[in-house]
Amino acid sequence: MQARLILEDGTECVGTAFGATTETLGEVVFNTGLTGYQEVLSDPSYCGQIVTMTYPLIGNYGINRDDFEAVRPFIHGFVVREHCDMPSNWRNTQTLDELLKSYDIPGIAGVDTRMLTRKIRYRGTMKGMITTSDAPLMELVSSLRASSLMTDQVSRVSTKNVFSCPGTGHRVVLVDFGSKHGILRELAKRGCDVVVVPYHVTADEIRRLQPDGILLSNGPGDPKDVPQAIRMIREILGEYPLFGICLGHQLFALACGADTEKMKFGHRGGNHPVKELTSGRTYITSQNHSYAVKEESIKGTELEITHTALNDGTVEGLRNVKKQAFSVQYHPEAAPGPYDSGYLFDQFIELIETAKEEKNHAKTR
Structure with a gap:
């Protein structure tokens, strides 16, 4: 036909x-x-x-x-x-x-x-x-x-109910804006006790789960179409180590006072080179996004740029040192794509462990 x-x-x-x-x-x-x-x-x-x-x-x-x-x-x-x-x-x-x-x-x-x-x-x-x-x-x-x-894509793809993927390690609350299974696989490899929650979860609901860390997942559409998530992130930022991926990266930036914009044709594929600014290393990454964080909007915030795209210079990674939080625009869980960036999940676990040590040290003072 x-x-x-x-x-x-x-x-x-x-x-x-x-x-x-x-x-x-x-x-x-x-x-x-x-x-x-x-x-x-x-x-x-x-x-x-x-x-x-x-x-x-x-x-x-x-x-x-x-x-x-x-x-x-x-x-x-x-x-x-x-x-x-x-x-x-x-x-x-x-x-x-x-x-x-x-x-x-x-x-x-x-x-x-x-x-x-x-x-x-x-x-x-x-x-x-x-x-x-x-x-x-x-x-x-x-x-x-x-x-x-449509402008309600996140509500269509997010889980409707809280569910857990039990593990014996750190408890991670995964906020599902359209999460890929690859994220769960990477957390499971590291023994994490994962609790998956809907996109409209509140800060108080997260606190009741007593997480060791929070992961903001990927997802579809314009981050500004999910204002309740921006409010939740802004309220809970600094209480727990936080890692944002793709849409989670954009929402994290908006919560910290930066801005986002729609790209002309976006990044989609498994061969996008990204430079890590601290080490100077280049990683080949898997990407899928239509929006990007405006570089000029980062000035005056607590954010600093950690990664940039070598093809067009767009922001690919951010860090808020004061709030123990970081994010990347690309997909470290790959699927499909290279596994170069899997180390970011290890960095997230290290951040959780550091936060726990600091908390325990404060209790013993």
């Missing part, structure tokens, strides 16, 4: 439908990863977006049980150059087409994704739709321009 990808600037890409045949609307973005399409599909940070994969062949190793980063995909559409309907891999349990059909997500194949990516880089991200309708192009474009993108 023929499918059409329509952009709000009037661009039309005609291809072949796969997955569900329902019409979908979303922000059209691109991901530069060569592998890891299953993890991309199941990353909650893509909620509300139509994802274009720049690598030409997608679906060739199928879908397996173990590589999901959430219990289900949240993307609104999938755009590929070539869709493989006969995957080959010893872990394969279903095809990409079957997965998308089961979650009512439309896909379109046969698109010139190189052209589409260049257009997004030039124009910036745009609203788009995937449809099998044969309505006139300008009729669809007018409808698209008049439509609004």
